Amino acid sequence: MSQDRREFLATAGKVLVLTAPAAAYWDALAAGKTEPAEPAYRMADHFWGMVVDIDKCIGCGGCVRACKTENNVPPEPFYFRTWVERYHVDPLSEHPEVDSLNGGFNGFPEKFAPGDKAKSFFVPKLCNQCAHSPCTQVCPVGATFESPDGAVLVDKTYCLGCRYCVQACPYGCRFIDPRTETVDKCNLCYHRITKGLTTACCENCPTGARQLVDLKDPKDPVHEFLRTHKVHVLKPQMATGAKVFYNALDGSVR
């Protein structure tokens, strides 16, 4: 077979030009096989977070009960995906008094007398859905990860139950489910938010103290809220990229 230089260059050029689309097509084919159903939901269009307004929380524990029901969290009073803490802060004391009886599951019976010169408030806590999460970085098998739409999820079929992530989370949001010996945590009701519903805790919060927010949705009222309020995340010095924004958060909250 004879081939002059001109022919060779033309063929080589064609091969070079066609390689990229062929590779892209191949990738798309491979991706198409495992792409989750529900084509209406596009992960690239969302980036989930939450806004918690301390000034609205009444400590009723509705979110804790709803979360346990929705997500089948073990009923024992030390397994929580979300819980509520009561702070009692004496401005002259170095340490706040914090209690969270049964995670706030049954609400908070009155414990303090009015007018005792301390401030008192409730702080709902949950997984902060960190964008640069320490818990996902320590997983040895890639069983926990930040999804492209901003939720920190657990792959229960690959979790070893090694507990590294439980220790890595600076917010204490993870626990080992005693029934499966795998890790469990708040996943922002990922099965609900991908269907257009809000999370179970937000759905059942009577005062609207918790709001699920989509940071990529320009119409979401969160943008206005973040502009007009002084918000804070927990432990910003850890640089976790936490996406649970607290309004009116006191400095004593850890």
Place this chain on the structure above:
Amino acid sequence: MNRLFKDKEHLVRVAGLFLAGIVVFVVARAILVPKGFGQYGHYRGGALADVRSKPVVYAGRAACVECHTDEGDRWKGGKHKGIGCEACHGALAKHAADPSALKPEKPDAKTLCLSCHAVNVAKPAKFPQIDPKAHMDGGLCTTCHDQHAPDKEPKK
């Protein structure tokens, strides 16, 4: 030249070992690394669909008012309009999917109302709170207040 390669069977043996090692690695990797791993990042892409496939337990307020239009209209016009139906009535996705499958129970007004409205210093001052000993005469809240629109005129 001949002297250089006179013991070449050693080289062949080592090359064979290397090749076998590579084959074992490739085969083991294909077996051990789950399908879809690395599709979006350092995790199994199918895990997203797994998490999503969990059934919903709370139907959401929009589903309730599709059928219960009377209660819905009254609720929407009152002070309790921000509260989801299932916050008081319980998780009812099963009822929303098939009304005959699960009949919701009537909430116990004696404990339910107080779970929010009992006085507590940690609650925001603006939130309406009552001291159950001073405010109630032991009766149900709902004898005087309309649970769906509590700011409307008291019930007779």
